[in-house]
Amino acid sequence: MGVVAEAAMGSVIWKLGDLLHDEYKLFKEAMDSIMFLKAELESMHMFLKKISDAEEEPDEQTKCSVDEVRLKRRAVEASEPRTRYKLDDAILKPNNTAIDLRLLALYAETAGLVGIEGPKEELIQLMMEEKSVSPQKRKVLSVVGFGGLAQKDINMEIWDEAELIRTLQEFLKNKRYFIVIDDIWDEITWNIIRCALPETMKGSRVITTTRIDTVGMLCCSNHCEYVYRMKSLSNQESRQLFFKRVFGSEDLCPPFLEEVSDKILKRCGGLPLAIITISSLLASQRSKLKEQWEHVLNSLGSNLEVHPTLEGMRQILSLSYKNLPHYLKPCMLYMGIYPEDYTIGKSDLVRQWVAQDFISKAHGRDPEDVAEGYFNELVNRSIVQPVDTNSSEEVLSCRIHDMMLDLIIHKCREENFITTIDDLHDMAGLHDRVRRLSLNLDGVIDGSLGNHPSLTMLPDKIRGIQQLETLELGALTNYLVQVSLPPDVVHLRRLLHLTIPYGTRFPEGIGNLTRIRTLRYFDLSWNSIDSIRDLGGLTNLRDLSINYTKFNSVADVRKIRMDALSYALEKLCSPESSSCCLLQRLHMMCKLPRVPNSIRELRNLHHLEIEVIEVLEYDVRILARLHSLIHLKLHIFGTPKRVIIFGLGFPVLKCFSITCINISFLTFEAGAMSKLQRLGINFNAHGWEQLGAPPVGIQQLAGLKEVAVHIGGCHAEESDKNAAESALGNAIDVHPGGSSANIKCTNSWFCFEDFGLGGF
CATH class of the missing domain: 3.80.10 (Leucine-rich repeat, LRR (right-handed beta-alpha superhelix))
Structure with a gap:
């Protein structure tokens, strides 16, 4: 309760601070009013922050107070002197969180090793034995279990049903195949999938997974001997998973925490997802106090050890949410815009958090650096699961377990944080208090201007969007098609990240974008000599991609453009330029004669193509x-x-x-x-x-x-x-x-x- 208001209020306060800048030249009376309102909003902000940080759910009277404070039109009327809130100013600490390397190893072990040997042997035996089905016929095995019992392999390809059936039938014809189909929810789904699996009489094998026992029976044609019901982890396996996350080894648990650990594990009921969630929560606490662990134990219900219901699992996951610092809660809830099993890129998420004003601007730190620390915290706490990492162990993308996503969506509805629409027809029924709207149509996330798959033109005038920081336009497949940006894009003074299709012509004046950090993909083929030379003045660049896609250009024209690029690079990489400390990624796909001598000054460059x-x-x-x-x-x-x-x-x-x-x-x-x-x-x-x-x-x-x-x-x-x-x-x-x-x-x-x- 209060997460939405707390996040929004912080944004309002910063914007009021901007209003007080001298360039607005406000009358003294207006200045005094704005300063009074700013002070009142700061008090309300701290009140809402306190509610957000509370470990217990607020009572009804407090909820009413929160509702009263967070209505914008009653902000001043609802406020009283600062003493009403009895709060001191809070100081947000800098955040330099790195990825916990133990966690990356833990996820590999959770998915592949802990408690897997027994089930693996049993499944192999079921596949090989000849009971109810002859060895030549297709055999379907069904794995039935609760959602927190295993991790999943995800296929992100989305096909039309008819296309899927035709493609698979043709591909599998006359073949012996082994297929795993994950997470079947109902009879209709299985009946459609079954149409795509031909009976080739070559001894094919199919494994299905489901949470529903009756669906599992249906998949294997009611041959109950081919239904494998997943078991929870044993006590020893649970301890191994739990202590490895908290201490790095089971042997390192101090004796005074042994008893309370056993009780916590009993409440988790052998479910890997529950164990990972609770152990990550405890691992994130700097001090290992018995009182803290007992508080976690008392916050857990006892129903999971008897029957792992969805509500019981949500209770455990909710505990990890309640214990998040206030600044991470809106970041977590914002991930509710993504559908189940979606791979979320860190860079996209970080920029959206910044755009939503979820990131603290205190201490003069770069908001995107702070946001990356927030992302790493969510990974370390197992709120999200790492997917792609680079050789430096930097997590580049993540995914949310579907049960964690269920909790996020539940909280988003509860706090009116995000409204998700899967069908455009549902737009008509939206109420007028929608704060954030996410359109998830056929798997396409339209969370920002940059993710539209078929953008063909921009409005002529976009100068009015003066707060725009990120503009990402989808790449075109035809490099010979020229795209022009609106003339006044160069007046978006706050623009930080610009990604454009190959073959895009810039209007004159790119040098005005002095704050820009990311520029992809600047095409030498289509842009003027002056625009190419102006690249040298963009001294805040951290990520620069340059292309030359007009393959049939005249040699003399190409040389002139290369000379202009050489001038820009020498200026950009000059020791006198601050850019030598900032440029980190440089991609030059333009067939240079040699490696430019000027890049030797790029002391902070870590990616070069x-x-x-x-x-x-x-x-x-x-x-x-x-x-x-x-x-x-x-x-x-x-x-x-x-x-x-x-x-x-x-x-x-x-x-x-x-x-x-x-x-x-x-x-x-x-x-x-x-x-x-x-x-x-x-x-x-x-x-x-x-x-x-x-x-x-x-x-x-x-x-x-x-x-x-x-x-x-x-x-x-x-x-x-x-x-x-x-x-x-x-x-x-x-x-x-x-x-x-x-x-x-x-x-x-x-x-x-x-x-x-x-x-x-």
């Missing part, structure tokens, strides 16, 4: 001296004239992907790239048997763990591809660390994708 015609020894030295560089993608389009040697340097490089016409010119010396963990090699196999050879010295890369190779087969004989694959495999096999190899051959020319090198 660059296309060049030629790489010489000096170019390698420039790259090797980028002391913050973690990820490097290097595309070389020309045929090397001499050996490209990678020696000392690259002190923190973890991921390196190289695309080269002739990889036999690549050499890694002893001590090169000492921190490298993942290596990607892309090349074409044409002429391999005559001239081909793998890179020299892969075995010198001491820290290497993974090698991903993409062999293009354009104009290549089958013998070329086979010989290239064999040679690369042999070169990787001699690595002393036993690096894993992923070698793929295709009939196309190499592409610029990063096979297996996630997080780039």
Whole structure:
């Protein structure tokens, strides 16, 4: 109760502060009134914050007070002197939260190891035995259990029913198949799915999962012996999962917490989701006081140990919500805009939190840095589950367990925080107190201007949206189509993040966007020389992507544009410019002649992707001296004239992907790239048997763990591809660390994708 009002009130206070700025030149009477109102709102804000932070649900009288205070039209009338609220000013502490690395290991173990051996053997036996169904016929096994008993593998592909049936029938025809179908809720759904599974008489196997016993029986045609009812974790397995999250090991639990731990685990009833939720809550507490643990125990009902109902599970999850700091509660509830099983990108979520004014602006810290700390806190508390991480263990995306999402939606309805619409026809029935509206139509999240899948034009005048900070427009598939931005986009002085389609023409004046941090994808083909040169003045850039998509441009025109880009880079990367401390990601997909000399000054650069015609020894030295560089993608389009040697340097490089016409010119010396963990090699196999050879010295890369190779087969004989694959495999096999190899051959020319090198 009060989360919505507390978050909104904080935003209002900051905006009132802006009104008091000298540029408004208000009359003294108006100034006095606004200052009085600001003071009153601050008092109300602290009152609502106190309610939000309370561990117990407020009584009815308090709820009425909250409702009274949070109605904007009665804000002044409902207020009294500050003493009414009996609250001191609160100071929001800076937040520098990092991901708890124990948690990443815990999720892998929860999904794959804890308590899995017994069920795995039983399922294998059920699949192999011949009881009611002959070995040639298709057999369906049904796994029945409560939602918190297991994690899920998610397929994000969404197909039309008829298309799904036709595609699967054709694909499975005359094949022996093994398919797992997750989370079936009703008889109609199974009857539709069953139509797509042909009886091939080859001994196919299907496993379904469901929470409903009758549905499980239906899936396996009422052969009750093929219904596997999931069991809760044993006491020992529960202890292992619980203590590993809280202390890192079961052996590290202090004796004075043993008894209360056993009682908490008994309440969790062997449900992994419940155990993870409670252990994450306890792990987040800095001090391990017995009184705190007993308070958690007393807050849990006893029904889960007897019967794990949805309401009982919601009670446990609600405890983790109640114990969140007040600043995390609106961030958590905002995730209710996403549908079940949706993979949520951290960068998108962070920007939306900032746009919604959920992030503290105290202490002069950058709001997006603070928001990233909030995101990491939610991961550490197991409110969200990490999905994608990069080689630096940075979580890039997350997902919400469907039962946690159920709690969030329940709270959103309770507090009128978010209204979600799945059908446009429901718009007519909305009441006039909708605070946030999320349209979830056919799996498309329309939470901001940037996520519309078919945007074809913008209004001519958008200068009036002066508070706009993020503008993301979907990429076009046809690079030869030119898109123009509205002329007055350059007057959006608060714009921080701008992502535009390839082939977009900027109006003159891009240099006015002095606050901009993200600029993707600036196309050299379509923009004026002045606009290209103006890039050098955008000294707050942290993320810059430059492209050249007009492949048939005249050589002289291209050179002029490249000269303008060279001027911009020299200005942007100049030691006198503050940008050398800010630019972190630089993507230049524009076939530069060489590695620009100016980028040697980018001391904070950790992601670099660059296309060049030629790489010489000096170019390698420039790259090797980028002391913050973690990820490097290097595309070389020309045929090397001499050996490209990678020696000392690259002190923190973890991921390196190289695309080269002739990889036999690549050499890694002893001590090169000492921190490298993942290596990607892309090349074409044409002429391999005559001239081909793998890179020299892969075995010198001491820290290497993974090698991903993409062999293009354009104009290549089958013998070329086979010989290239064999040679690369042999070169990787001699690595002393036993690096894993992923070698793929295709009939196309190499592409610029990063096979297996996630997080780039």
